[in-house]
Amino acid sequence: MTTRIFGSGIRRREDPRLITGGATYTDDVTLPGMVHAAILRSPHAHARITSVDTAAAGAAPGVIAVYTGADVEGALAPIPCAWIPPESDVKPVAHPAVAKDVVRYQGDAVAVVVAETRYQAEDALELIEVGYEPLPAVVNPVAAMADGAPQLHEDAPGNQAFHWVATGGDPDAAFAEADVVVSDTIVQQRLVPNAMEPRSALANWLGSMGELTIWSTSQNPHICRFLTSLITGVPEHKIRIIATEVGGGFGSKIPVYADEMIAAFCAMRLGRPVKWTETRSENFLATIHGRDHVERVEMAATRDGKITGVRSVVHAGMGAYLSTAAPGVPTILHGLMYSGPYALTGTRADIYGVFTNATPVDAYRGAGRPEATFLLERLVDLVAAELDLDPVELRRRNLIPKFDSGYDVVPGLTYDSGDYEGALDMALEHVGYAGLREEQASARERGQYVGIGVSCYCEICGLGPSQVAGAVGFGGGLWESAVVRFHPSGKVNAYVGVSPHGQGEETTFAQVVSDTLGVPVEDVDIVHGDTGNTPMGWGTYGSRTTAVGAGALFLGLNKIKDKARALAAHLLEAAEADIEYADGQFFVRGAPDQSKSIQEIALMANVAWNMPEGMEPGLEASAFYDPPNFVYPFGAHVAVVDVDPDNGHIVLRRYVAVDDCGPQINPMIVEGQVHGGVVQGAGQALWEGAVYDDNGQLLTGSMQDYALPKAHMVPDIETLSSETPSPHNPLGVKGIGETGTIASTVTIYNAVIDALKPLGVTRLEMPLTPERVWQAIHQQS
Amino acid sequence: MTLLWGNIILLAHSALGAEFYRRILLANPAVEGLALKIQMTVNGQSREADVEPRLLLVHFLRENLGLTGTKIGCDTSQCGSCVVRMNGATVKSCTCLAAQADGAEITTIEGLSAGGELHAVQEAFWNKHGLQCGYCTAGMIMTAVELLERNPNPTPEEVRQGLEGNICRCTGYHNIVQAVLAAAEANSATSSG
Ligand code: FES
Numbered sequence A: 001m002t003t004r005i006f007g008s009g010i011r012r013r014e015d016p017r018l019i020t021g022g023a024t025y026t027d028d029v030t031l032p033g034m035v036h037a038a039i040l041r042s043p044h045a046h047a048r049i050t051s052v053d054t055a056a057a058g059a060a061p062g063v064i065a066v067y068t069g070a071d072v073e074g075a076l077a078p079i080p081c082a083w084i085p086p087e088s089d090v091k092p093v094a095h096p097a098v099a100k101d102v103v104r105y106q107g108d109a110v111a112v113v114v115a116e117t118r119y120q121a122e123d124a125l126e127l128i129e130v131g132y133e134p135l136p137a138v139v140n141p142v143a144a145m146a147d148g149a150p151q152l153h154e155d156a157p158g159n160q161a162f163h164w165v166a167t168g169g170d171p172d173a174a175f176a177e178a179d180v181v182v183s184d185t186i187v188q189q190r191l192v193p194n195a196m197e198p199r200s201a202l203a204n205w206l207g208s209m210g211e212l213t214i215w216s217t218s219q220n221p222h223i224c225r226f227l228t229s230l231i232t233g234v235p236e237h238k239i240r241i242i243a244t245e246v247g248g249g250f251g252s253k254i255p256v257y258a259d260e261m262i263a264a265f266c267a268m269r270l271g272r273p274v275k276w277t278e279t280r281s282e283n284f285l286a287t288i289h290g291r292d293h294v295e296r297v298e299m300a301a302t303r304d305g306k307i308t309g310v311r312s313v314v315h316a317g318m319g320a321y322l323s324t325a326a327p328g329v330p331t332i333l334h335g336l337m338y339s340g341p342y343a344l345t346g347t348r349a350d351i352y353g354v355f356t357n358a359t360p361v362d363a364y365r366g367a368g369r370p371e372a373t374f375l376l377e378r379l380v381d382l383v384a385a386e387l388d389l390d391p392v393e394l395r396r397r398n399l400i401p402k403f404d405s406g407y408d409v410v411p412g413l414t415y416d417s418g419d420y421e422g423a424l425d426m427a428l429e430h431v432g433y434a435g436l437r438e439e440q441a442s443a444r445e446r447g448q449y450v451g452i453g454v455s456c457y458c459e460i461c462g463l464g465p466s467q468v469a470g471a472v473g474f475g476g477g478l479w480e481s482a483v484v485r486f487h488p489s490g491k492v493n494a495y496v497g498v499s500p501h502g503q504g505e506e507t508t509f510a511q512v513v514s515d516t517l518g519v520p521v522e523d524v525d526i527v528h529g530d531t532g533n534t535p536m537g538w539g540t541y542g543s544r545t546t547a548v549g550a551g552a553l554f555l556g557l558n559k560i561k562d563k564a565r566a567l568a569a570h571l572l573e574a575a576e577a578d579i580e581y582a583d584g585q586f587f588v589r590g591a592p593d594q595s596k597s598i599q600e601i602a603l604m605a606n607v608a609w610n611m612p613e614g615m616e617p618g619l620e621a622s623a624f625y626d627p628p629n630f631v632y633p634f635g636a637h638v639a640v641v642d643v644d645p646d647n648g649h650i651v652l653r654r655y656v657a658v659d660d661c662g663p664q665i666n667p668m669i670v671e672g673q674v675h676g677g678v679v680q681g682a683g684q685a686l687w688e689g690a691v692y693d694d695n696g697q698l699l700t701g702s703m704q705d706y707a708l709p710k711a712h713m714v715p716d717i718e719t720l721s722s723e724t725p726s727p728h729n730p731l732g733v734k735g736i737g738e739t740g741t742i743a744s745t746v747t748i749y750n751a752v753i754d755a756l757k758p759l760g761v762t763r764l765e766m767p768l769t770p771e772r773v774w775q776a777i778h779q780q781s
Numbered sequence B: 001m002t003l004l005w006g007n008i009i010l011l012a013h014s015a016l017g018a019e020f021y022r023r024i025l026l027a028n029p030a031v032e033g034l035a036l037k038i039q040m041t042v043n044g045q046s047r048e049a050d051v052e053p054r055l056l057l058v059h060f061l062r063e064n065l066g067l068t069g070t071k072i073g074c075d076t077s078q079c080g081s082c083v084v085r086m087n088g089a090t091v092k093s094c095t096c097l098a099a100q101a102d103g104a105e106i107t108t109i110e111g112l113s114a115g116g117e118l119h120a121v122q123e124a125f126w127n128k129h130g131l132q133c134g135y136c137t138a139g140m141i142m143t144a145v146e147l148l149e150r151n152p153n154p155t156p157e158e159v160r161q162g163l164e165g166n167i168c169r170c171t172g173y174h175n176i177v178q179a180v181l182a183a184a185e186a187n188s189a190t191s192s193g
């Protein structure tokens, strides 16, 4: 028996080009006549521009042009926000691509230089004289809404960008009837996504044709094309966005930014290809940040350990402008997940979006769901402590029992399928929970502090039904499409609208094609990332690529199979009802020697010498898939930490992740997603944080000051999984791209608090630096 | 070019002798119009060019020679995306002037699989899923190759310490470590067999 290709951990076909240096990322592309743009950014967090003198820069060696806000105004429409949750009074303030009158964050674009070489362009930036009249700045989202705070936008009084409230069930009754109420203030610190590839754009304007091509580091080239047409005025059908090789995104390459549009503007003005690539320092300032919540949260429970309600008041920093999807993150992707894997009777999320003089915030890996999971799992631990119950026991008393098709929770969602306690059992057994608790007790006697953190999560992804997208104010659809084309020689191309950038779908989608059509996997290539040759799609984010994109692919493959079956019947002179299919062969029932391979059918369809009456030539199908609902992956994670009370140093000793994303197309790739996600979440718990001073100066503006996880800081990640198919899509798959990040931050946080319990420490702010831990210990003693 | 100039100052501290300092002096952007003739062997081929004294090696490789496999991930010498080998040692090519590599033997990721056969470390990264987006990969592989030359049988801990100068945002390092260990094993299997 051969092993089924669906479900086998085959090596990735992406890798040969990536391990040999043969891949072509945006900054690797060179066009004849290409020139280089560099962008001058505001050093102030808030200031009025009084003058801009570009004369010296314009005369510098190699400089071709210098443009300011006045030049760009009118040529580029303001950068839009594309997610406006209804009934939340969103103030979509204008975000000019290049600031003309006021700069509102350190990093706001003020001018652009185009020169023959990048060195010349950067040299000339230093010759531009900008007069600034500094204005008071505010960076903390709570402070920004206080009376007397500096105001960013005339149209947004009190710096309120929006106010969104979601009530599910009866939270007030839950709290009124509670025996126990626990509360906390949680600061979800600002994070800098730091995809290893900086953003880059190469714009080429073919004036005679009116065509604009942009090689761009985008996670969603079709959205990028749509918005580029709105911003530049170039009709959408004359724009081509190419994002075939992208070096990671984690959400930071979803938005359409000013910078890429500035490159397009320059190319259109100059008639020469213009490349702009950000430096890492620019990335820290001008690429979106993530999180930035200050949350007041509380949980209600009964004396016998039944949790009933969750309420929050959240101030979510938006930065100076609303980035592409920003308002949807703390609202829809966060406030609707307050039931988590538990059966609650009431939830309320009361969310203020707040303008601050800081880099705009948008979706960063997990986007809203890590914050929701964090507050739930933190509060559950607090309830456990209050009731003196083991945190695992408290979770068991509240997890939604196993279900395989539909479970309604009070925020108004219907979860697809879940076995939450099964995942928890698996994690505890693997980690040896009982033994660890014993070890912890004896370690404490020796003055050593071991902590065990446990969390259960369930998350919403696979975005999503387009009708829901419309209802929640998302400015686009969320379906996917695929075109599957059988060539005469029996090889297959599938062209997809999703746009992977490291997640490996060239491999997993080829596995789906091979599995469904019975062609060898080597005979399949997946084409993505170029709007010039792929069908419309909404992109790769929100763990939707496989759940939605592979759904479209699967529908297309079945259309192909249906047509092939009909043609096989014709060629074999049998009734279609008598044709059977197995492993790429169509044969007449009861006469297996009368058969045609799918490749033979593909050839006959392509030459079309002998088609049945009315059948079109070719073997090609196009399919659109709009999922009927989201998918809800889940799992249980356990972290074990050692905390040294003498210096506050934390060692993440073990990390166990049990995740359920339904059937796995390629388990090796699934595990890789979990490894990376867990470490990214660990980064938030232990090391990462964007720190601004009171004047809005980013103090952690480089990899020297912003601590990213490195190899020696993390352990091996122990991954396990269960498999609960989702009834919401034809392959039963759920997403896996964000689960690690969603669960790991709070798991590690809980472990550290658990370790410090005997020392009286009950809360800490992230990142949990040795200094903070040490201070907390010493404040207690 | 504040940042580039910063890199140059950084280099000045790494002290490489009189010839190097001569070149550093020439690297002052105030010294206009100067071009240095440099020659180096890159992936076995002799390459010559007239370059600006301040040109970084990574830009020389990527822009002048078109060897774009070497990546730039930062501007503060932290990420290791740009690691190449210079006379056998690994260097961050963003922290090294092209002029400083005059006369040197350089190997980039493109030169590692010369003859079309993958290097054992490349093969291991492929087998163990040691990469996702691939952006850190060239630097990781070049670092790992040198690490294994120095220490053919590293412990997992030694591998993690050895990769301390390379940042990956995708893999969580787990499979990178597995890949390096697997390459070590493959090497010892071939050398003992
Ligand atoms: S680019 Fe050289 S270390 Fe980051």
Ligand code: FES
Residues within 6 Å of the ligand: A196, A247, A248, A502, B130, B131, B132, B133, B134, B135, B136, B137, B167, B168, B169, B170, B171
């Ligand atoms: S594979 Fe993406 S940064 Fe390492």
